[in-house]
Amino acid sequence: DSGVTQTPKHLITATGQRVTLRCSPRSGDLSVYWYQQSLDQGLQFLIQYYNGEERAKGNILERFSAQQFPDLHSELNLSSLELGDSALYFCASSVAGGATGELFFGEGSRLTVL
Amino acid sequence: GIQVEQSPPDLILQEGANSTLRCNFSDSVNNLQWFHQNPWGQLINLFYIPSGTKQNGRLSATTVATERYSLLYISSSQTTDSGVYFCAVRMDSSYKLIFGSGTRLLVRP
Numbered sequence: 450d451s452g453v454t455q456t457p458k459h460l461i462t463a464t465g466q467r468v469t470l471r472c473s474p475r476s477g478d479l480s481v482y483w484y485q486q487s488l489d490q491g492l493q494f495l496i497q498y499y500n501g502e503e504r505a506k507g508n509i510l511e512r513f514s515a516q517q518f519p520d521l522h523s524e525l526n527l528s529s530l531e532l533g534d535s536a537l538y539f540c541a542s543s544v545a546g547g548a549t550g551e552l553f554f555g556e557g558s559r560l561t562v563l
Numbered sequence: 564g565i566q567v568e569q570s571p572p573d574l575i576l577q578e579g580a581n582s583t584l585r586c587n588f589s590d591s592v593n594n595l596q597w598f599h600q601n602p603w604g605q606l607i608n609l610f611y612i613p614s615g616t617k618q619n620g621r622l623s624a625t626t627v628a629t630e631r632y633s634l635l636y637i638s639s640s641q642t643t644d645s646g647v648y649f650c651a652v653r654m655d656s657s658y659k660l661i662f663g664s665g666t667r668l669l670v671r672p
């Protein structure tokens with residue numbers, strides 16, 4: 450158990466819908482990262498938050514948005530869903546917001562768009 | 564951007580065999596991690612090893628940062644070692660952890 454909690458574990462929805470994925474970081478960790486793992490793209494970095502502020506952005510689509518709340522949990526919102534958004538979405542956390550330090554990953558949220 | 568290459572892409576072993584997985588990266592890094600993704604999709608931390616050598620049971624890892632590679636050794640492999648092994652790196656100028664494409668390992672009984 451990494452200490453990073455993600456909900457829901459599985460989600461099935463239809464094209465055009467909107468979903469919210471939730472992440473609680475390890476106790477004491479201030480940084481949260483979101484990754485997408487699809488069959489053809491591997492593990493892709495989406496976005497990072499540090500202590501409530503956006504720190505780095507990757508290949509995140511405009512239909513996707515995220516935020517980190519004062520209690521440090523984070524949510525990833527996916528809207529106008531397309532078939533290609535089906536993937537495993539991971540959240541990770543680390544103590545610091547810089548370029549060093551170990552990341553710990555949650556068990557992921559598996560999204561299926563039909 | 565930085566490139567992370569893992570080899571071999573696929574590996575089939577008989578239970579009890581040893582193996583070496585390699586990770587090459589194209590630029591200086593200050594963070595390198597090895598992960599095991601099990602058949603259920605969980606990403607499990609194996610090593611945080613920006614440089615040097617570490618051992619944990621049957622697994623060990625070595626990173627030679629000056630030569631831009633890292634090795635993961637698996638000894639006396641077990642069927643539960645099956646899955647995908649990822650190397651991931653971070654540069655000093657970037658916050659994101661960049662993953663290689665992984666080595667898919669199958670250990671047969």
